[in-house]
Amino acid sequence: MLETHVEMTVFEAILARRCVRSYTAQAVSLNAIHILLEAAVHAPTALHEEPWAFAIIRDKQLLKDISDRAKPLFVQELQRTGRAPGRFTEPNFDIFYGASTLVLICSKQTGHFVAADCWLAAENLMLAACAMELGSCVIGAALTALNTPNIKVKLNIPEEFSIIVPIILGYPSGDTPPSPRRKPLILTLTS
Numbered sequence: 001m002l003e004t005h006v007e008m009t010v011f012e013a014i015l016a017r018r019c020v021r022s023y024t025a026q027a028v029s030l031n032a033i034h035i036l037l038e039a040a041v042h043a044p045t046a047l048h049e050e051p052w053a054f055a056i057i058r059d060k061q062l063l064k065d066i067s068d069r070a071k072p073l074f075v076q077e078l079q080r081t082g083r084a085p086g087r088f089t090e091p092n093f094d095i096f097y098g099a100s101t102l103v104l105i106c107s108k109q110t111g112h113f114v115a116a117d118c119w120l121a122a123e124n125l126m127l128a129a130c131a132m133e134l135g136s137c138v139i140g141a142a143l144t145a146l147n148t149p150n151i152k153v154k155l156n157i158p159e160e161f162s163i164i165v166p167i168i169l170g171y172p173s174g175d176t177p178p179s180p181r182r183k184p185l186i187l188t189l190t191s
């Protein structure tokens with residue numbers, strides 16, 4: 001089924017996944033995208049509601065427009081929480097790091113577990129991407145801009161849908177070292 005994939009166990013994929021922030025110009029094929037969406041919709045889903053819907057953006061100019069719109073909005077968010085703007089004030093900074101594809105996981109439902117379902121779908125998609133030698137990264141910095149009416153219209157996303165998870169995809173340029181994790185904080189481990 002996979003056009004290109006690496007033989008790896010689920011645990012190996014979990015350890016191999018990284019947020020990739022540098023991409024080649026190689027496009028992600030539609031076939032690969034359909035495989036990744038199939039992986040996404042096999043995530044657990046509360047009450048079996050399958051609340052997700054997907055938007056896939058591969059138009060370079062559209063990606064640039066979203067990045068340009070997102071940066072000042074995200075700087076405001078950073079300032080509200082007393083954080084430095086970092087690279088988000090740089091005119092040439094692309095919040096999508098040159099990735100060729102942006103996948104949006106959306107929902108028009110508002111139930112208690114909708115966000116959980118969409119994030120679980122996101123992790124399925126990113127692990128499957130890793131096994132297909134694709135890089136991925138969640139781009140939370142784009143979320144406010146993506147949910148503005150103007151951008152939703154540009155993306156043909158009906159207004160009743162919210163964008164919950166933006167994920168970039170592409171072929172990694174170079175290696176990304178693993179980012180360290182603390183040991184699990186175990187509060188209780190009963191016999």
Ligand SMILES: Cc1cc2nc3c(=O)[nH]c(=O)nc-3n(C[C@H](O)[C@H](O)[C@H](O)COP(=O)(O)O)c2cc1C
Nearest residue numbers: 017018019020021095137138139140141142178179
């Ligand atoms: C909700 C969420 C939002 C994120 N937003 C961004 C973002 O806007 N830009 C970015 O470069 N990375 C973003 N990341 C990626 C994290 O920075 C990354 O997962 C973390 O540094 C750990 O690195 P790793 O995923 O390679 O293990 C986001 C991750 C999550 C879960």
